[in-house]
Amino acid sequence: MNLEETIKHTRKKAEEMATKSVELFPSCEGRKYLDCAEEYYQLADWLEELKELREYKKKMKAQFLDDIENPLEPIKLSSALESEIFKYEYRTEHDPQKISPLDYTIIYALKHCLEEQLKEVE
Structure with a gap:
């Protein structure tokens, strides 16, 4: 089945x-x-x-x-976003003082780019 x-x-x-x-x-x-x-x-x-x-x-x-040569391909953006979120969560749990505004900015930028790329695919 x-x-x-x-x-x-x-x-x-x-x-x-x-x-x-x-x-x-x-x-x-x-x-x-x-x-x-x-x-x-x-x-x-x-x-x-x-x-x-x-x-x-x-x-x-x-x-x-x-589309292996495209740096803004959704799967690459998604992997980068997952990596940044993992890093943020690790720092939150083990070393909160190492979290910087740049971490939030990178996560937001990757999320935004991913959403834009997915709009184009649909």
């Missing part, structure tokens, strides 16, 4: 649990079937999110290979 089939199957099970009789779902072990159905709906939502993230990751990797 692939991810798309799993999502459909999970949503179908959730709908069945929300509408069918107790005898059909012994796996719920005495819990309210609406609660069990809610868990299946949540699982389906998480699987949808996983699918979207995989598609986004695939798109970003393809873009990186297509």
